[in-house]
Amino acid sequence: xxxxxxxxxxxxxxxxxxxxxxxxxxxxxxxxxxxxxxxxxxxxxxxxxxxxxxxxxxxxxxxxxxxxxxxxxxxxxxxxxxxxxxxxxxxxxxxxxxxxxxxxxxxxxxxxxxxxxxxxxxxxxxxxxxxxxxxxxxxxxxxxxxxxxxxxxxxxxxxxxxxxxxxxxxxxxxxxxxxxxxxxxxxxxxxxxxxxxxxxxxxxxxxxxxxxxxxxxxxxxxxxxxxxxxxxxxxxxxxxxxxxxxxxxxxxxxxxxxxxxxxxxxxxxxxxxxxxxxxxxxxxxxxxxxxxxxxxxxxxxxxxxxxxxxxxxxxxxxxxxxxxxxxxxxxxxxxxxxxxxxxxxxxxxxxxxxxxxxxxxxxxxxxxxxxxxxxxxxxxxxxxxxxxxxxxxxxxxxxxxxxxxxxxxxxxxxxxxxxxxxxxxx
Amino acid sequence: xxxxxxxxxxxxxxxxxxxxxxxxxxxxxxxxxxxxxxxxxxxxxxxxxxxxxxxxxxxxxxxxxxxxxxxxxxxxxxxxxxxxxxxxxxxxxxxxxxxxxxxxxxxxxxxxxxxxxxxxxxxxxxxxxxxxxxxxxxxxxxxxxxxxxxxxxxxxxxxxxxxxxxxxxxxxxxxxxxxxxxxxxxxxxxxxxxxxxxxxxxxxxxxxxxxxxxxxxxxxxxxxxxxxxxxxxxxxxxxxxxxxxxxxxxxxxxxxxxxxxxxxxxxxxxxxxxxxxxxxxxxxxxxxxxxxxxxxxxxxxxxxxxxxxxxxxxxxxxxxxxxxxxxxxxxxxxxxxxxxxxxxxxxxxxxxxxxxxxxxxxxxxxxxxxxxxxxxxxxxxxxxxxxxxxxxxxxxxxxxxxxxxxxxxx
Numbered sequence: 001x002x003x004x005x006x007x008x009x010x011x012x013x014x015x016x017x018x019x020x021x022x023x024x025x026x027x028x029x030x031x032x033x034x035x036x037x038x039x040x041x042x043x044x045x046x047x048x049x050x051x052x053x054x055x056x057x058x059x060x061x062x063x064x065x066x067x068x069x070x071x072x073x074x075x076x077x078x079x080x081x082x083x084x085x086x087x088x089x090x091x092x093x094x095x096x097x098x099x100x101x102x103x104x105x106x107x108x109x110x111x112x113x114x115x116x117x118x119x120x121x122x123x124x125x126x127x128x129x130x131x132x133x134x135x136x137x138x139x140x141x142x143x144x145x146x147x148x149x150x151x152x153x154x155x156x157x158x159x160x161x162x163x164x165x166x167x168x169x170x171x172x173x174x175x176x177x178x179x180x181x182x183x184x185x186x187x188x189x190x191x192x193x194x195x196x197x198x199x200x201x202x203x204x205x206x207x208x209x210x211x212x213x214x215x216x217x218x219x220x221x222x223x224x225x226x227x228x229x230x231x232x233x234x235x236x237x238x239x240x241x242x243x244x245x246x247x248x249x250x251x252x253x254x255x256x257x258x259x260x261x262x263x264x265x266x267x268x269x270x271x272x273x274x275x276x277x278x279x280x281x282x283x284x285x286x287x288x289x290x291x292x293x294x295x296x297x298x299x300x301x302x303x304x305x306x307x308x309x310x311x312x313x314x315x316x317x318x319x320x321x322x323x324x325x326x327x328x329x330x331x332x333x334x335x336x337x338x339x340x341x342x343x344x345x346x347x348x349x350x351x352x353x354x355x356x357x358x359x360x361x362x363x364x365x366x367x368x369x370x371x372x373x374x375x376x377x378x379x380x381x382x383x384x385x386x387x388x389x390x391x392x393x394x395x396x397x398x399x400x401x402x403x404x405x406x407x408x409x410x411x412x413x414x415x416x417x418x419x420x421x422x423x424x425x426x
Numbered sequence: 427x428x429x430x431x432x433x434x435x436x437x438x439x440x441x442x443x444x445x446x447x448x449x450x451x452x453x454x455x456x457x458x459x460x461x462x463x464x465x466x467x468x469x470x471x472x473x474x475x476x477x478x479x480x481x482x483x484x485x486x487x488x489x490x491x492x493x494x495x496x497x498x499x500x501x502x503x504x505x506x507x508x509x510x511x512x513x514x515x516x517x518x519x520x521x522x523x524x525x526x527x528x529x530x531x532x533x534x535x536x537x538x539x540x541x542x543x544x545x546x547x548x549x550x551x552x553x554x555x556x557x558x559x560x561x562x563x564x565x566x567x568x569x570x571x572x573x574x575x576x577x578x579x580x581x582x583x584x585x586x587x588x589x590x591x592x593x594x595x596x597x598x599x600x601x602x603x604x605x606x607x608x609x610x611x612x613x614x615x616x617x618x619x620x621x622x623x624x625x626x627x628x629x630x631x632x633x634x635x636x637x638x639x640x641x642x643x644x645x646x647x648x649x650x651x652x653x654x655x656x657x658x659x660x661x662x663x664x665x666x667x668x669x670x671x672x673x674x675x676x677x678x679x680x681x682x683x684x685x686x687x688x689x690x691x692x693x694x695x696x697x698x699x700x701x702x703x704x705x706x707x708x709x710x711x712x713x714x715x716x717x718x719x720x721x722x723x724x725x726x727x728x729x730x731x732x733x734x735x736x737x738x739x740x741x742x743x744x745x746x747x748x749x750x751x752x753x754x755x756x757x758x759x760x761x762x763x764x765x766x767x768x769x770x771x772x773x774x775x776x777x778x779x780x781x782x783x784x785x786x787x788x789x790x791x792x793x794x795x796x797x798x799x800x801x802x803x804x805x806x807x808x809x810x811x812x813x814x815x816x817x818x819x820x821x822x823x824x825x826x827x828x829x830x831x832x833x834x835x836x
Binding site: 207 | 470474475476553555604607608610611613614615617618619621622625626628629632633754755758790792793794795796797798799800802803806807808809810
């Protein structure tokens with residue numbers, strides 16, 4: 001018998017040594033914020049508004065001196081980084097809530113710095129509400145990604161599913177004058193696309209990544225053609241569905257600050273509020289979810305105990321398509337109000353990244369999706385406050401943050417073990 | 427629920443088995459895939475053509491006309507594609523006639539170069555979708571040399587190409603190092619770096635000290651590349667085709683040699699087949715990743731040089747022209763092999779060259795996007811095309827009788 005080398009973490013999670021990466025990255029970022037936004041920041045005032053400004057003369061709810069505000073924020077962030085070192089020395093992983101608070105402070109500090117001196121100020125409800133709205137397709141796309149990867153099928157086709165949903169919901173919604181029908185048809189169309197992916201990947205064992213990429217190319221090709229050769233001929237009768245009415249939930253919507261952000265939205269947003277916790281519950285608290293995860297981790301073992309691997313995979317991937325289709329509908333009838341050429345614009349790929357960043361967990365994936373929703377908003381917002389640093393750099397920040405997060409925090413994330421591997425019943 | 431596995435009929439004659447081998451072989455399957463792609467594309471063209479629709483709504487009035495509109499629509503569309511990408515039959519002389527073919531080659535060159543890069547990483551087992559970002563960075567390097575430096579002819583061009591390759595490679599190495607050192611997933615890293623590179627290149631184009639054109643305003647646009655740095659035209663001013671085609675040919679030869687003949691390529695393929703086995707055999711897998719991504723990005727850099735050093739007028743980000751994304755499809759269609767990538771690149775190049783002519787003929791060239799996707803889908807997923815044409819399954823090459831454990835009855 002050859003000698004087997006015993007490495008830390010080989011037998012259990014407890015033996016694994018906590019990584020220094022997160023504390024170091026946090027410390028560096030904290031000092032960066034403290035120095036750039038705080039101590040050497042801009043002299044001037046930041047105007048914080050809770051709600052969207054009604055008129056130009058609305059007085060700010062909260063007016064602070066930029067350097068003071070950001071220095072205080074920076075110091076708190078340094079303290080949080082110290083706390084993460086404390087966890088490291090106790091040999092514990094930096095908890096996710098700490099990272100979240102840390103990131104949130106960083107974002108507020110940056111917003112303040114960008115908006116220093118701008119009369120528009122930082123309108124918190126406007127920013128958070130739109131972040132949520134823009135993140136919905138990413139969240140739902142991410143959920144679709146989780147649903148298929150958790151059972152062992154890599155889904156690169158999220159982009160195509162979003163685009164299908166966007167197209168179908170817009171066209172059906174316009175022709176039938178019924179947006180709910182449009183939404184349902186979008187979900188069905190997207191699920192059909194998922195069935196193609198699922199059957200080719202599961203039954204015919206074609207490489208899942210290749211199929212995913214090609215389905216994207218196919219959907220982009222078909223929607224581009226239909227857009228230019230069909231929809232553009234008669235936009236008002238084919239591609240003008242408008243959007244869902246906003247539904248104001250009584251009482252809840254009256255809660256200050258949280259109310260207008262969360263409870264004055266369209267149905268697509270509320271459905272997302274239901275889908276995310278439901279998926280979490282299904283995956284981690286029910287027998288169904290346990291079976292699904294076992295198929296994704298070890299299909300042979302799952303098969304041995306009598307779980308039908310092919311069937312489980314097929315239906316989870318298909319249901320994922322339904323969810324992604326809703327995400328596509330959220331792009332058109334949930335936000336913009338008409339279909340545009342290639343309007344998903346890489347969001348399916350961002351959703352893919354969000355799934356990995358959120359470690360295949362519905363809640364964390366949703367939080368990562370919110371970060372990107374914020375990004376999309378930031379590009380628009382930063383242009384309005386004209387902060388005096390090149391616009392392109394602001395547009396770059398979220399992607400850089402993701403890179404740092406992936407390299408620093410997530411590290412070697414472990415996908416479901418059988419993800420991407422076909423299973424052939426022997 | 428019993429599945430019957432069809433074993434090849436051992437009683438078939440020699441002629442039958444030869445026929446079976448041909449029908450199950452790749453060339454037939456690929457030809458049929460392309461044919462089916464075009465047929466479905468034709469359906470799209472016909473169904474969404476106003477003339478055809480109006481002729482068929484008055485079908486009883488003139489049935490012959492209704493049928494002929496279908497024929498004319500298809501002929502207009504694909505005829506324009508052919509005369510725009512292969513040979514213009516309406517031309518007065520041979521030079522005008524053959525020009526479309528040279529245009530196809532011109533459009534194919536960058537697709538082939540970038541496709542080789544993506545294919546290289548596929549064979550190392552990495553899913554690199556970062557060609558877009560690498561091309562952007564390569565463009566930044568090439569444009570800086572070609573617009574801001576003054577060098578003698580030829581040398582200027584070579585330095586500009588080199589700058590494109592170096593800039594792109596650095597962008598690839600970042601992916602490699604992040605993957606090797608931190609275990610970050612290359613799909614996320616390349617997606618993010620694509621966005622970062624696009625924004626960075628836009629910023630460079632906006633900045634007067636870096637790339638912005640002289641007297642430029644708010645739009646991000648560079649000067650025209652210096653004449654000394656341009657890739658010259660191959661056959662005089664009659665043809666737009668330039669030395670990029672030569673660079674593409676050299677890259678294909680290099681790729682073939684690297685992957686099929688060199689020790690380096692052997693290591694790449696070994697890691698791609700089984701990373702743990704390669705590690706056990708003493709190959710430094712992490713270093714191999716870094717090298718693979720660096721060389722892969724260098725190919726993308728060549729595509730960038732091709733784009734940036736061949737244009738008349740200033741550059742904008744649109745010069746990338748979706749090559750980075752198309753490169754993934756080219757690599758897939760070409761099976762990540764040198765010969766296959768050349769064919770795939772030529773097909774896609776022909777589509778790009780022919781789309782202008784299609785637009786003129788009144789058929790939306792977007793239909794080519796459908797055709798392209800279908801062809802690659804059918805080729806990549808053999809079961810579909812076999813099911814449609816009822817082709818036989820290929821007999822596995824190794825027919826060693828293996829004594830399978832007898833099935834336990836349930």
